[in-house]
Amino acid sequence: MTSSTTPAVELGKPPFGGGLDLVPTTDEAQKAKDYTSDQEVRWCPGCGDYAVLASVRGFLPELNLKRENIVFVSGIGCSSRFPYYLDTYGMHSIHGRAPTIATGLAVTRPDLSVWVVTGDGDALSIGGNHLIHALRRNMNITILLFNNRIYGLTKGQYSPTSEVGKVTKSTPMGSVDAPFNPVSLALGAEATFVGRALDSDRKGLTEVLRQAAAHRGASLVEIFQDCPIFNDGSFDVLRKGDDVAERLIKLVDGEPIRFGNDGEYGVVRSASGGLEVAKIADVGEDAVVVHRAGEEDPTQSFALSRLSDQDLTHTVTGIFRKVDRPTYDDGARAQVEAAKEQATARGDDLDALLRGKDTWAVMPEPENEQ
Amino acid sequence: MSTDTAVGPADREVRQTHRVVIRFAGDSGDGMQLTGDRFTSEAAAFGNDLATLPNFPAEIRAPAGTLPGVSSFQLHFADYDILTPGDRPDVLVAMNPAALKANIEDLPHGGMLIVNTDEFTKRNLAKVGYEANPLEDDSLEPYTVHEVAMATLTRGALEPTGMSKKDAERAKNMFALGLLSWMYHRGTDATEAFLREKFAKKPDLAEANILAFRAGWNYGETTESFAVTYEVAPARLAEGTYRQITGNLALAYGVIAAGQQSGLPVFLGTYPITPASDVLHELSKHKGFGVTTFQAEDEIAGIGAALGASFGGSLGVTSTSGPGVALKSETIGLAVALELPLLILDVQRGGPSTGLPTKTEQADLLQAMYGRNGEAPVPIIAPQSPSDCFDAALDAVRMALTYRTPVFVLSDGAIANGSEPWRIPEVSDLPDLSVTFATEANAPDGSGEFWPYLRDADTLARPWAIPGTPGLEHRIGGLEKADGRGTISYDPDNHDRMVRLRQAKIDGIPVPDISVDDPHGDAEVLVIGWGSSYGPIGAACRRVRAAGLSVAQAHLRHLNPMPANLGDVLRSYRRVVVPEMNLGQLAMLLRARFLVDAHSYTKVAGLPFQAEELAGVLTDAVKGDLPA
Numbered sequence A: 001m002t003s004s005t006t007p008a009v010e011l012g013k014p015p016f017g018g019g020l021d022l023v024p025t026t027d028e029a030q031k032a033k034d035y036t037s038d039q040e041v042r043w044c045p046g047c048g049d050y051a052v053l054a055s056v057r058g059f060l061p062e063l064n065l066k067r068e069n070i071v072f073v074s075g076i077g078c079s080s081r082f083p084y085y086l087d088t089y090g091m092h093s094i095h096g097r098a099p100t101i102a103t104g105l106a107v108t109r110p111d112l113s114v115w116v117v118t119g120d121g122d123a124l125s126i127g128g129n130h131l132i133h134a135l136r137r138n139m140n141i142t143i144l145l146f147n148n149r150i151y152g153l154t155k156g157q158y159s160p161t162s163e164v165g166k167v168t169k170s171t172p173m174g175s176v177d178a179p180f181n182p183v184s185l186a187l188g189a190e191a192t193f194v195g196r197a198l199d200s201d202r203k204g205l206t207e208v209l210r211q212a213a214a215h216r217g218a219s220l221v222e223i224f225q226d227c228p229i230f231n232d233g234s235f236d237v238l239r240k241g242d243d244v245a246e247r248l249i250k251l252v253d254g255e256p257i258r259f260g261n262d263g264e265y266g267v268v269r270s271a272s273g274g275l276e277v278a279k280i281a282d283v284g285e286d287a288v289v290v291h292r293a294g295e296e297d298p299t300q301s302f303a304l305s306r307l308s309d310q311d312l313t314h315t316v317t318g319i320f321r322k323v324d325r326p327t328y329d330d331g332a333r334a335q336v337e338a339a340k341e342q343a344t345a346r347g348d349d350l351d352a353l354l355r356g357k358d359t360w361a362v363m364p365e366p367e368n369e370q
Numbered sequence B: 001m002s003t004d005t006a007v008g009p010a011d012r013e014v015r016q017t018h019r020v021v022i023r024f025a026g027d028s029g030d031g032m033q034l035t036g037d038r039f040t041s042e043a044a045a046f047g048n049d050l051a052t053l054p055n056f057p058a059e060i061r062a063p064a065g066t067l068p069g070v071s072s073f074q075l076h077f078a079d080y081d082i083l084t085p086g087d088r089p090d091v092l093v094a095m096n097p098a099a100l101k102a103n104i105e106d107l108p109h110g111g112m113l114i115v116n117t118d119e120f121t122k123r124n125l126a127k128v129g130y131e132a133n134p135l136e137d138d139s140l141e142p143y144t145v146h147e148v149a150m151a152t153l154t155r156g157a158l159e160p161t162g163m164s165k166k167d168a169e170r171a172k173n174m175f176a177l178g179l180l181s182w183m184y185h186r187g188t189d190a191t192e193a194f195l196r197e198k199f200a201k202k203p204d205l206a207e208a209n210i211l212a213f214r215a216g217w218n219y220g221e222t223t224e225s226f227a228v229t230y231e232v233a234p235a236r237l238a239e240g241t242y243r244q245i246t247g248n249l250a251l252a253y254g255v256i257a258a259g260q261q262s263g264l265p266v267f268l269g270t271y272p273i274t275p276a277s278d279v280l281h282e283l284s285k286h287k288g289f290g291v292t293t294f295q296a297e298d299e300i301a302g303i304g305a306a307l308g309a310s311f312g313g314s315l316g317v318t319s320t321s322g323p324g325v326a327l328k329s330e331t332i333g334l335a336v337a338l339e340l341p342l343l344i345l346d347v348q349r350g351g352p353s354t355g356l357p358t359k360t361e362q363a364d365l366l367q368a369m370y371g372r373n374g375e376a377p378v379p380i381i382a383p384q385s386p387s388d389c390f391d392a393a394l395d396a397v398r399m400a401l402t403y404r405t406p407v408f409v410l411s412d413g414a415i416a417n418g419s420e421p422w423r424i425p426e427v428s429d430l431p432d433l434s435v436t437f438a439t440e441a442n443a444p445d446g447s448g449e450f451w452p453y454l455r456d457a458d459t460l461a462r463p464w465a466i467p468g469t470p471g472l473e474h475r476i477g478g479l480e481k482a483d484g485r486g487t488i489s490y491d492p493d494n495h496d497r498m499v500r501l502r503q504a505k506i507d508g509i510p511v512p513d514i515s516v517d518d519p520h521g522d523a524e525v526l527v528i529g530w531g532s533s534y535g536p537i538g539a540a541c542r543r544v545r546a547a548g549l550s551v552a553q554a555h556l557r558h559l560n561p562m563p564a565n566l567g568d569v570l571r572s573y574r575r576v577v578v579p580e581m582n583l584g585q586l587a588m589l590l591r592a593r594f595l596v597d598a599h600s601y602t603k604v605a606g607l608p609f610q611a612e613e614l615a616g617v618l619t620d621a622v623k624g625d626l627p628a
Helices: A048-063 A079-085 A098-108 A120-126 A128-137 A182-188 A202-214 A299-305 A328-346 A350-355 B032-046 B097-106 B122-127 B150-161 B165-169 B172-183 B189-198 B203-222 B247-262 B277-284 B299-311 B322-338 B365-370 B388-403 B413-417 B492-507 B531-546 B566-571 B585-594 B611-623
Strands: A070-074 A089-092 A113-119 A142-147 A193-198 A219-224 A248-250 A265-269 A275-279 A315-322 A360-362 B003-006 B013-017 B019-027 B049-055 B070-078 B091-094 B112-116 B144-148 B228-231 B240-246 B266-270 B291-295 B315-320 B342-348 B406-412 B419-423 B475-477 B525-530 B552-556 B558-560 B575-580 B599-602
Touching: A048 A079, A048 A142, A048 A202, A048 A219, A070 A079, A070 A098, A079 A089, A079 A113, A079 A142, A079 B475, A098 A113, A098 A128, A098 A328, A098 B266, A098 B291, A098 B299, A113 A120, A120 A128, A120 A142, A120 A182, A128 A182, A128 B299, A142 A202, A182 A193, A182 A219, A182 A299, A182 A315, A193 A202, A202 A219, A202 A315, A275 A299, A299 A315, A328 B291, A350 B240, A350 B247, A360 B032, B019 B032, B019 B097, B019 B172, B032 B049, B032 B070, B032 B172, B032 B189, B032 B240, B049 B413, B070 B097, B091 B097, B091 B172, B097 B112, B097 B122, B112 B172, B150 B165, B150 B172, B150 B203, B172 B189, B172 B203, B172 B228, B189 B203, B240 B247, B240 B413, B247 B266, B247 B277, B247 B291, B247 B315, B247 B342, B247 B388, B247 B406, B247 B413, B266 B277, B266 B299, B277 B291, B291 B299, B299 B315, B299 B322, B299 B342, B315 B322, B322 B342, B322 B365, B322 B406, B322 B475, B342 B388, B342 B413, B365 B406, B365 B558, B365 B585, B388 B406, B388 B413, B406 B413, B406 B531, B413 B531, B525 B531, B525 B566, B525 B585, B525 B611, B531 B552, B531 B575, B531 B611, B566 B585, B575 B585, B575 B611, B585 B599, B599 B611
Parallel strands: A070 A089, A070 A113, A089 B475, A113 A142, A142 A219, A193 A219, A248 A315, B013 B228, B019 B091, B091 B112, B112 B144, B266 B291, B266 B315, B315 B342, B342 B406, B525 B552, B525 B575, B575 B599
Antiparallel strands: A193 A315, A265 A275, A360 B240, B003 B013, B019 B070, B049 B070, B049 B419, B240 B419
16 A cells, blocks of 8 residues: 555644543542652652652642643653553653653553653653653643652762763763754754753742643653762753853743843853854843744754753753644544544444455255265 | 266366366466466365465566476366375476476376466576476376467467557466366356456456456367366355455455454554565555555554554554564563564564565564563464464453453464465354443542552553653553552562563463364374464375374364463373474474474475375384484
């Protein structure tokens, strides 16, 4: 059979609706406590996972979803213990494969809010393939990528987001391995929603989560967090010190991208065609780029992701990209539903299927035959 | 060929024959599979019993006219119930020198050879290392040779269409089909209707193929070179309505039927792999039965998505071959730990590694049995023939749903692509596979909690509580769980208990006793096989018995757990012979488990056993001549 680009079933047109449109809601007021399971949380003291867990528990009630219609799926790693601590449905699966499990769930159960919790090793190393394909397909799932730039659960090896030169147990002379930029990667993988937040920034994180959950399609949220045991203080420059405001660039959709203690810096176009940071006093207000998360062309969002180098000189947080595109799961379901309707109209049944077109009958043998 | 001579109505002699094996062989691009398939349909529609063996290279189009590019299709049809596609052809159709060279050794002396002479050019002969044209020297003397210029004749027949010579010659496979159809008294209407439908969007092509087909038929009728035609009467199979079916089609239908009988939506998560891809192709055509097919980014994602779907209350299915099973192993282990239903269809092929993608082998048994970390038992069912794949799939789904476990179906390349008549079951006779999801808290302590690992006392299966069920929110995963409560547990005694419980659950699945076929009741030698070797072993037993010797045959469908009476059966024979298309995997299991001195007979040639060779092995065993 030759290929054809004409779909037999229309795969959906705008408006695409929200990520939770098909998930049943409740009128009962919910609290963070309702989402707290009876399992003792066993992360190390000071782990950034605690802050994220608190934010998620605090945020879920505002969705007003039926708790039983929420599923958290994780892979392997410290962050992947997350589902055990939430009183929803959950699966702690195997290393790197959470997006695959979530895919099967999302396709077959549109009434579920499906979340993936993963880490930099889980999502970007062993599970890199599944991550990019889940994003490309635009599965209706929300992926929380906890990035502490280290392998914690295996006790301190460098990860695919560790800085070049990083000295760890497996790289005593320093890592020679070039890191991924998760936001750049996601944008390159055709992600329709990409956000980033710092674990300790509860307000910023919650806002990104809110929009990620509301997005119909795959949402990737990179969450910077510390591993106090093996990579302590990795993101301290974004938390404390005098120059935090000169490092952190918080995106606001539709607004010029300004930062600094007095908003004295701005993001402007560079001669190379990308973006760079400039003093507004030097370039003028009009040169400052306006953030447009909904722009179909991902070029500017990608350039924003490139402002953040591993040294965190200019770290962009917020929502890089938020665009509508048909989701795989909606398309797959539309095809099945259309086929079911056609089958009903034709009166197809199992008996007819099994018989097919060419049958022959074998009659009982006549009696008395030798 | 066993034949009864009869006088034909015309001057042409018509011979009644009980069975015929025809092999069509040509270049990969010559359409031999289509030709064979079509002749098979004619034989099926006529009511013959039949079995087929497609044999083609992994390369889609190896260089034209070379030995690696040879593709063949063997068809055995008969007026009685047959078990195999036949060891050797009675009739070989060779479309070019490569096809002749690759297949002539299989043609017994006296066999009929039909050659397309047009391809026997100097260049084509040189390509395959023929120094002299075999049509011109005496090397083909032992055979009844019919030289037919098929390309020229096809071209001539298609001249009125105004087609280019090259395009016209492409239809020469239909010329060959027409000639064979005439020789075996097959009608032309069904094939013409088939061609019209196949080329519905290109009526010119349909007419060209029909012209070629008729030209072949008329060639037989009008030339005098074929003095004899043959009739093979319909077979007296059990009463019922029949169709022709391949193993992969039967697997797909089994999955669809299982979805209907269970009332669950079917979700196939898979990745294309030879020779299992046709299961994906077929299922993707039947979304109307509530079947979702997902072509994943890799084997791992395929099974991961299937397991996710199972968690959500669908019938999760994955289809693959040996290399894919290797990649899926970790997820199968997760499914064992999660205790969720999952159907794994493994259509085995030659290994190790990429091995022989288009050839058959049964070397995944131990992989299916043990190929996971930790103690991770999985039930295994092996269908014995193409049509049996339907029942095997249904049976496997029943086990998966009842015992909340992944289940393997071990098919293989021989039965996946091979076909045979299938007595179509009545849908009302299919088993009820309906399941009950958990809806209420079950904690024995009355706490109102839901314990996801509280087992059913009979089946040891855990409850299947799907997301969306209020009050039963729970977390499961690959970490060891506390017996009953299902929370993470590192307790030593608990782990020991859980490992044994998972094993006991699988060991306790009831499977039917193995039956033994021993017509005389006095056999001292038992031959036991599994999977697709049923046909060749059965045919070998018939030969041995026809020679006046006694041999008992048993065939293992349930490889895990094994039938309860198996040990007693094995121990009641003086000698046990285990033929396998691997290096003795079942034999090793039988020896280890039952302490019997099973004799392993093995072959890994990428092709099914021949009845003749197995008959020799069994004869030696009966006479006590087997090497130790």
